Amino acid sequence: MDIYESLREIMDAHPSTAPKARSIDEILKILFTPQRAGECTGCSICADERCPVKAIGMENNTAVINTAECIGCGLCVTGCPAGAVFFTERKQVPSTPATVMEMGLKVLQEKGRLESFQKIMQS
Known part of the structure; x- marks a missing residue:
């Protein structure tokens, strides 16, 4: 799974945290x-x-x-x-609640993907 899919999965799992006026693509490149x-x-x-x-x-x-x-x-x-x-x-x-990031990291951790996501972000 790549970064894009991981982040899309996070936002799809918790749609209430995403601003309704923006698509996930807009949120990711804020x-x-x-x-x-x-x-x-x-x-x-x-x-x-x-x-x-x-x-x-x-x-x-x-x-x-x-x-x-x-x-x-x-x-x-x-x-x-x-x-x-x-x-x-x-x-x-635009302001983005810190809870969105925290929630995303929690979802990645629950799915066992946090470590691979962090490795990708560090490379």
Whole structure:
């Protein structure tokens, strides 16, 4: 199970904690917007190996990020050997109750998936 599926499972298990006006995709990418710097070497590691939702494609030997599909997990940032992908903080951040995060971690723990989720987030 990848990060996207884990987070979707959390939100589906506890729909009352999710703001009704936003989709899960919007909730997951609240804080940051992905950006691509000019240093892309065209290795395609971000597109082929790191992005769990395939939000990164390659055009003319350069990574192209589909921000509408991006879930903001940051795996592309940590996996880019050239340092060409980074996140910029959004100007306005909607408030998100801390209980949503706590509840999500509890669900992952109950399902025996917390450790694998933490390993993915640390890589």
